[in-house]
Amino acid sequence: GQQLNQSPQSMFIQEGEDVSMNCTSSSIFNTWLWYKQEPGEGPVLLIALYKAGELTSNGRLTAQFGITRKDSFLNISASIPSDVGIYFCAGPELQGAQKLVFGQGTRLTINP
């Protein structure tokens, strides 16, 4: 099946720094989703991207749908302590919209 690779796997930053992470695939995705998981909770959808080249913002978060349709990027500006968590990219398999494929996640740790 399709697979998503996220990098970096973990990040340790200072409060106030900007964050960039990405997600790549060997196959095309028609939708890219970014979820955030806080400790002890399930993932929550942050941003959804539906068109190649699309750039979408949600507050301090900005995500982009890569032109090749094989990658996506998530940026967080001016990080704050509540940004801590695991960020997952995800996308529906081409053969079945009901099957959502997740990347392995990027764990973000912030030093105050």
Add this chain to the structure above:
Amino acid sequence: NAGVTQTPKFQVLKTGQSMTLQCAQDMNHEYMSWYRQDPGMGLRLIHYSVGAGITDQGEVPNGYNVSRSTTEDFPLRLLSAAPSQTSVYFCASSYSGGRNEKLFFGSGTQLSVL
């Protein structure tokens, strides 16, 4: 405003024991699914259902059974638990499972099999 409710929150089993993880949603969603989360592997789909009476396998279905007798409930059964099933399990739902829909997740069940 319950959303997706999973029980129990934590569970410890011995190898060979059986148990059922419960999942209920109050949003009248047709689509429900089960994922497991393991360190460094993200979330992997176990089983899913597009409506009452309809279930299908995901990426890692072996060792798990599901049924969907009502729209609200989607229990996950482990018939004979194995240490490889130690994981955090998440139930999720959406209106119809379409690619443009938001998945709502429960808060998870942490399962340890000794």
